[in-house]
Amino acid sequence: MIDSLTGGHSLTKVLLTGGAGFIGSHTSLALLESGHQVVVMDDFSNGSAEALRRVAELTGLGPWRQDATDHWSASAPVGGSLTLIRGDVRSQQDLDRAFQDGNGGISAVLHFAGLKAVGESMAEPLRYWDVNVTGTVRLLEAMGRHGCQTLVFSSSATLYGTTDTVPIPETAPLQPINPYGYTKAAVERMLTDVASSAPGWRIALLRYFNPVGAHPSGRIGEDPSGRPNNLFPFLCQVAAGCRQQLEVFGGDWPTGDGTGVRDYLHVMDLAEGHGRALGLLQAEPPQLLTLNLGSGQGHSVLELLRTFETTNGLTLPYAVVERRPGDSAVSVADPSQAERRMGWRTRRSLADICRDGWAWQRANPQGYRSAGPQPAPELIGAQHGS
Ligand SMILES: NC(=O)c1ccc[n+]([C@@H]2O[C@H](COP(=O)([O-])OP(=O)(O)OC[C@H]3O[C@@H](n4cnc5c(N)ncnc54)[C@H](O)[C@@H]3O)[C@@H](O)[C@H]2O)c1
DSSP states (O other): OOOTTTTTOOOOEEEEETTTSHHHHHHHHHHHHTTOEEEEEEOOSSOOHHHHHHHHHHTTOSOOEEEETTEEEEEOSSSOEEEEEEOOTTOHHHHHHHHHHTTSOEEEEEEOOSOOOHHHHHHOHHHHIIIIIIHHHHHHHHHHHTTOOEEEEEEEGGGGTTOOOSSBOTTSOOOOOSHHHHHHHHHHHHHHHHHHHSTTOEEEEEEEOEEEOOOTTSSSOOOOSSSOSSHHHHHHHHHTTSSSOEEEEOSOSSSTTSSOEEOEEEHHHHHHHHHHHHHHHHHSSSOEEEEEESOSOOEEHHHHHHHHHHHHTOOOOEEEEOOOTTOOSEEOBOOHHHHHHHOOOOOOOHHHHHHHHHHHHHHOTTGGGGGOSOOOGGGSSOOTTO
């Protein structure tokens, strides 16, 4: 069977650290749909078991069982299984448990676990270095113990800093400007060293631009705790009436309408990009792959706002305020390498992003907390086919 997500490459059991978060939950779904077995390890500091219960439901897996306080699973009679383990990437013990609870045989890791708020990283740099960098050191040590040498890492366009280059190729200088960006740069450096330290490593550094939107079912999406740091979830919360108005940071940028221009990509396109990267790593000889994942299209804040309004039949209040320090006028990916190397490019439009993001927010105004308290373990999930 040719698999469109992986490009026809082999289907395997994979570990997703941080797989209960925004990008990890959508990627879990995409990987399950293409027939992979998925093991997630997450400490739930910014993720939710409910997200994965819904992933199991959306992919038609059997009942979602909780057999201990920190271990959930669902499987289908033929193929696919999803296991969720509570664990911290900084803990050797938790990592060993994740590799073993997957009943061994984990052939690749997708490493999403990490902290990602720029402002918070300036206030608490040590926490960012600890989780993002020490967490990755511990993960690599565990991969060594369990004989796994294939890794897909969630890197970020934040590495490029405030460059004026448009669009930005992977060869652009790395010049991060905040602790979050420094930790991503440090991990990329570390993974480059690891890749050249011994034969056999297959590593992809995926530099995401601005992942937004939600699965079209409206069942899973982004669930920021507290005040969202990014424009799109903030916009959705204004639309839901949870916030009074959208603050637009700067109306005097050297762009068409004076507001900042970014490269937004639908989270399902991003999820599918992970499947492609995994397939490529498994099919080709060991290598270190560095790819931008973006649409290659720039949209201004006002353009995004207008598209959201038109697509969803809404009018949203907004105010233009001062620029934020560290922002840049334009940040757009050159995604041509991702297309050339793995036949991937974004397929979904800005209108798709706005429609799907709003479907999620409208149905879940309080995120996964809208689902109410977690049911008792024996009541979790519904039996598929019963
Ligand atoms: N969302 C973006 O705009 C964006 C852009 C570029 C890169 N990234 C990177 O992609 C990755 C995933 O981002 P996301 O948007 O899904 O974020 P997220 O916060 O929704 O997901 C991260 C997950 O990691 C978990 N986690 C955090 N610390 C952990 C630890 N010590 N041990 C185990 N699990 C832990 C959280 O509970 C959460 O479920 C992050 O590494 C982030 O830096 C995100």
